[in-house]
Amino acid sequence: MDYEEKYQDYVKLLRMTYAEAVEYLLSKYGPAKENYFKEEGYEKFLAGINKTLTKAKGVSRIKEGL
Incomplete structure (x- = not known):
């Protein structure tokens, strides 16, 4: 393209x-083939333990333009 x-x-x-x-x-x-954010990190974010969400390693579709 x-x-x-x-x-x-x-x-x-x-x-x-x-x-x-x-x-x-x-x-x-x-x-999507996988969750972008880790479930554990999301739970900690909701509980106020983490200030930001933790991204799962290896989950990216940048090469596809996303």
Whole structure:
């Protein structure tokens, strides 16, 4: 995909409603394969122990443009 195609794809997303964008991205990339945040870290965040959420290691889809 060249620069112009990527740009047009982003413009297309910006014109969609949230629900349309979610549906489009799910059809394009599929659902998440793993949780982005660790369950233990999320529980500590909710309990006020941690000030930020702990991201799970190795969970990234940057190479896919996400």
